[in-house]
Amino acid sequence: MNAIEVKNLTKVFGKFTAVDNINFNVKQGEIFGFLGANGAGKSTTIRMLIGILEPTYGDALVSGYSIKNQSDLVKQNIGYMSQKFSLYNDLTVVENIRFFAGIYGLDGKKYEERKEWVLKVADLENMGNVITGSLPGGIKQRLALGTAVIHEPKIVFLDEPTSGVDPISRRNFWDLINELSEGGTTVLVTTHYLDEAEFCNDIILINAGKLIAQGNSQELKSNYIKNPILEIESDRVVDSLEILEKEKWVGETSIFGNYIHVILNDSTINEQHIFQLLQNKNGIAVKRVEKITPTLEDVFIHLIEKDSKKNVQ
Amino acid sequence: MFNRIFAIAKKEMRQLKRDIRMLFIVFFFPVVLLAIFGYAINFDVHHIKIAVYDQDRSEYTRDYISGLISSEYFDLVTYIDNDDQIKKMLDEKIVQAVVVFPKDMSRRLLSKQEVKIQFLVDGVDGTSANVIQNYVNAATYSYSIQLTKEYLAVTGKNLYVPIDLQPRFWFNPDLQSTRFLIPGLMGMILIITAVISISLSIVREKERGTIEQINVSPLSSIEFILGKTIPYIVISLINATIVLLAGYILFGIVIKGNILLLLLGTFAFLFAALSLGVFISTISDSQQVAFQAANVTSLLPSLILSGFIFPIESMPIAIQVLTNITPAKFYIVILRAILLRGAGISAFWDQLIYLGIFGLVFIVLATLVDKKSKNK
Structure with a gap:
């Protein structure tokens, strides 16, 4: 059974379509990555899935309940944590835990048990009386996740x-996400960081409200970029890029620090052609040219540029 | 359900405990307002400064003046001796009124002719001028009667006054304006603290994003609002008690009526005021906006339109209709009935209904606006 089934989900604000006919399924217990640029419609989608925003068209089943007609039941079965860490900064750690336990109706032995668990995962075992606002960001974030799942929901949304x-706190945070997933909780997470996307079992990518790719990271890398990619390291990155972009056999280019990634339109082109063009014709010292397998970043840049071009036409 | 409401209420109390600014608004502000308004707004006119231009300098003029200044209403500042000084006295506000006795006063009195005494009053402050006129009329009338009696005594007759008016002021025998003002003040203080505190406390959750976490929980809006308001109902009741105690200690106001009825009226009023506060929180995005909106909708109307200071009956019809925008108007009627007259529920049941309607209207409005904004 799928934890989440999204069917033709659409949200229109006035004349602006924020989410455009999206379909996807999330399997029970998996970590599902939801990627897209700022303003692509990620948060709008999540806000519909957690039952605080009504869809214009379409529906979704979250833990088997319709977000349209059964949003109260949806809310009882999910946890949600956003980038803003919605904890009360003027309450102590335990006061926050007690409050969220209270609104989910936990009390007595169950409350004590879950309180200890939250304190443990946030590494705050002897610091229950500390004011939450004074905690460092990484700890606060784990506390926020702990309180968001205090009622042991089947699905948790992380925006x-x-x-x-x-980075270290991020790593610790992902350990916690993995722990939840191993315990059977389904995790839907949106992120900007593509290295985090590699931890996800399944990924979808949306751009301008539309779903443009889905699959696991291996599938994404092999299904969406068929043409070879070369990684070029030279001493004049910007100049090299300008020269390359004039060539017909160059598809897309992107800069990663000192490197340029070039997607070739013509598979007969090889490393030698690049040396010839940059070093011999233009006098740019080329340190290295290498054929690589695409990274998720290459895939996404490729897909988003393709999609944006299509939208312009 | 009650556990969840209780969880919200407890959280609210814990936050309030640490919020010095809010504690100040909620507890200190009312006492300060009561003291300032109680002492500053005082319509009783005492110690009016007068000057006397006595052209007669007789026993009669002395008697007349001692009759005026023996009361606490008038203080004799100076005697003057020419017309020019009259203007100076009034222009420079050295005195508020000047009494001018004519040159031939005693001669005319002795020859049983009518005497005209000129009384010049600074009319800029109309209310005071009116009061001064009334006091002087009364004083002159009683001196006239005295002279008539003396005259008749000489001729061996008794004065017969056919009608003697005996006014008695009920509920406020000394006509102290503070007795009239304290109920209004109590209404104003309660509405300000209730509207400001509830709207700020809800908007703060919006501003800090914590409302999001509440929206995704199974907590319903009703549970949220109830949980939020319970602490402020308790606080408002404490405030009401503080104001009543301060009213007793500072101004000697005792509750004449039934305390349970007072509690009932206060509940009805808090329902109206808190729903106004909840409504404001739905239309404001920041605490600043909410604070301003709460001030404008609670402070100004309750000061000007509630009948607290200016009687509603003497306003133009359009303004009288407008007075219904403040629940303080209805509460003040209830308070005056219970505190000053000791009246029963028959004197104000209609006001309770108005307060109920007011509260319902704003709760419904708040729900509508909230629903709309959620789909944006």
């Missing part, structure tokens, strides 16, 4: 949970 957090 950019790691934005603005240092």
Whole structure:
């Protein structure tokens, strides 16, 4: 059974279509990555799935309940945590836990048990009386996730949970997500970080409200970019890029620090052609040219550019 | 359901405990307002400064003046001796009124002719001028009667006054304006603290994003609003008690009527005021906006339109209709009935209904606006 089934989900604000006829399924217990640029419609989709925004068309079943007609039942079966860490900064850690336990109706032994669990996962075992606002970001974020799942929901939605957090805290946070997933909780997570997307069992990518790709990371890499990619390292990155873009056999280009990734339209082109063009004709020192398998980033840049071009036409 | 409401209420109390600014608004503000308004707004006119231009300098003029200044209403500042000084006295506001006795006053009195005494009053402050005129009329009338009696005594007759009016002021025998003002003040203080505190406390959740976490929980809007308002109902009742105690200690106001009825009226009023506050929270996005809106909708109308200071009966019809925008108007009627007259529910049941309607209207409006904004 699928934890989430999204059918023709659409949200229109006035003349603007924020989410445009999206369909996807999320399997029970998996970590599902939801990717897209800012304003692509990720948050709008999530807000519909958690029952606080009504869809204009379409529907979704979350834990078997319709978000259109049974949003109260949906709310009882999910947890939600957003980038803003919706904890009360002026309450202590335990006061926050007690409050969220209270609105989900936990009390007595169950409450004590879950309180201990939240304190443990947030690494705050002896710091229950600390004011939440004074905690460091990474800890606060784990506390927020802990309180968001205090009622042990079957599905948890995480809306950019790691934005603005240092890499070590991000790593710790993902350990916690994996722990939840192993315990059978379905996790739907939106993120900007493509390295985080690699941790997901399944991924969808949306652009301008439309779903443009889905699959696991292997499928995405092999299904969406058929043409070879070359990684070029040279001493004048910007100049090299300008020269390359004039060539007919160059498809898309993108800069990654000192490297340029080039998707070739013509598979007969090889490393030698690049050396010839940049070094011999234009006098740019080329350190390295290598054929690579595409990264998720290449895939997404490729897909988003393709989609944007289509939209312009 | 009650557990969830209770969870919200407890959380609200814990937050309030740490919020110094809010505690100040909620507890200190009312007492300060009561003291300032109680002492500052005082329509009783005492110690009016007068000057006397006595061209007669007789026993009669002295008697007349001592009759005026023996009361606490008038203070004799100075005697003057020419017409020019009259203008100076009034222009420079050295005195509020000047009494001018004519040159031939005693001669005319002795020859049983009518005497005209000129009384010049600074009319800029119309209310005071009116009061001054009334006091002087009364004083002159009683001196006239005294002279008539003396005259008749000489001729061996008794004065017969056919009608003697004996006014007695009920509910406020000394006509102290504070007795009239305290109920209005109590209404104003309660509405300000109730509307400001509830709207700020809801908008703060919007501003900080914590409302999002509540929206995704199974908590219904009704549970949320009830949980939020319970602490402020308790606080408002404490406030009402503080104001009543301060009214007793500072101004000697005792509750004449039934305390349970007072509680009932206060509940009805808090329902109306809190739903106004909830409505404001739905149309405001920041605490600043909410604070301004709460001030404008609670402070100004309850000060000007509630009948607290200016009697509603003497306003133009259009303004009288407008007075219904403040629940303080209805509450003040209830308070005056219970506090000053000791009246029963028959004197104000209609006001309870108005308060109920007011509260319902704003709760429904708030729900509509909230539904609409959720789909944006």
